[in-house]
Amino acid sequence: MHLRFSLRQIEYFVAVGEAGSIALASERIHISSPSISAAISQLEQQFGIQLFVRQHAQGLTLTPGGRRFLQEAKILLEKAEHLHDVASDITExxxxxxxxxxxxxxxxxxxxxxxxxxxxxxxxxxxxxxxxxxxxxxxxxxxxxxxxxxxxxxxxxxxxxxxxxAKLPPYVMLSHDHPLADRKTINIEELVDHPMVMLDLPLSRDYFLSLFHQTGLRPLIGETATDMGVMRSMVANGFGYGLANLRPQNEMSPEGLALKHVPLEGDYRPVVxxxxxxxxxxxxxxxxxxxxxxxxxxxxxxxxxxxxxxx
Missing domain, CATH: 3.40.190.10 (Periplasmic binding protein-like II)
Structure with a gap:
């Protein structure tokens, strides 16, 4: 049996299998819907199996055979990508x-x-x-x-x-007129009475809270932000201080307001x-x-x- 299919067709099939619809797959891989649809039809004809159940309202659902075919198709694509590495090693x-x-x-x-x-x-x-x-x-x-x-x-x-x-020790971010802005270093005990703008991201949040918890303290969280730029803006506009490890090259908020970056005093674990x-x-x-x-x-x-x- 001579199989006539391309890796491109396999890529299109995997994209649809993961996306659940041709339209969404088209957006993700930037290929027209008719091209993807044609590739899947050609694969079904070539292998003599039905890969998807077409449901008008719910898009495409993989058949049991389609699910198994998807697993093997992913392995095939991984092996094909590995050929680039082999070629690089051979040619140095x-x-x-x-x-x-x-x-x-x-x-x-x-x-x-x-x-x-x-x-x-x-x-x-x-x-x-x-x-x-x-x-x-x-x-x-x-x-x-x-x-x-x-x-x-x-x-x-x-x-x-x-x-x-690289290691990144924690520091305190402050507006230029914050009561602690003129300090050379800041002790964490001095922060508990001031409102904090918390960077509220998975793991980062736990890390910053642990800086207080290891000394038996709790911060006064006034605001939260899930974006570093938003946090810097809120700090610069006086909503509270911030804690961070990533220190930009300039000491300005996104809208151009001055910020102060002051080292946090004490033996705190840096992030790496x-x-x-x-x-x-x-x-x-x-x-x-x-x-x-x-x-x-x-x-x-x-x-x-x-x-x-x-x-």
Whole structure:
């Protein structure tokens, strides 16, 4: 039996199987709906099976055979992508796809500069990026949706490897007219009577609360924000102080108001920025190049005034 199908058709099928509709798959992979529909029909004819049940109101539902076919199709695509790595190793060149995740709070300060310099050094690598919170990034690594993620060393599972890049101690963010703005350092006991603008993101929230809890204190949370820029704006406009680890190059809020960044006094655990990847015995040439590039970039650039991680 001579099978006549393309990896492109398999990619379209997987996209529809994961999305649940041709229209949504079309938006995600930027391919027209008629092209996707034709590819699926050709696969069904070629293999002689029905992959989907067409439901007018609810889109497409995988048949039992379609679900099994989807599992094998994903494996086929993974093996096909692996051929890029094999080719790179054979030719000793760095080329092929690379999918990188980045923590949502870190991305505005790191991703653009890091990606531009990496693609400049390795023009035959095409990068896709995924910006998300810590929990979702770790899940995407486990599901092989991203090859690596720039993130924190918080709640890293055993099956994920974490390669540290830099340590980020906590600091206090204040408006220019805050009563504590003229201090050289601030003790956490001095903060409990002042309202706090909490950065309310998974894991980050727990980390900042732990700074108080380890000394038996509780912060006075006046406002919350799920975006670093919003938190900086609220602090600059006098809604309270903020705690953060990522320190931008300038001391201004998004709308141009002055901010003060004051070190937090005491022996508090810094968060560590690093590269999270699946724990495997094989690392592709593209991934090795990206990891080396990250280490070099963090050594040579003053990202957030970060300390280089040496342990």
């Amino acid at each position: 060149s760095v080329k092929g796809p690379l999918s990188i995740g980045c923590l949502v709070t870190m991305a505005p300060y790191v991703m653009g500069r890091l990606r531009k310099s990496f693609e400049g050094d390795y023009p035959e690598v095409w990068v896709t990026q995924h910006i998300d919170n810590q929990a979702n990034l770790l899940s995407k690594i486990s599901r092989a949706e991203v090859d690596a993620a720039l993130t924190y060393d918080l709640d890293i599972p055993q099956d994920i490897r974490f390669d540290p890049l 920025i690093g590269i999270a990847t699946m724990r495997t015995d094989y690392t592709s040439a593209v991934m090795n190049a990206f990891m080396e590039h990250c280490h070099t970039s963090f050594r040579n650039n003053n990202f957030f005034g970060a300390q280089i991680a040496t342990d």
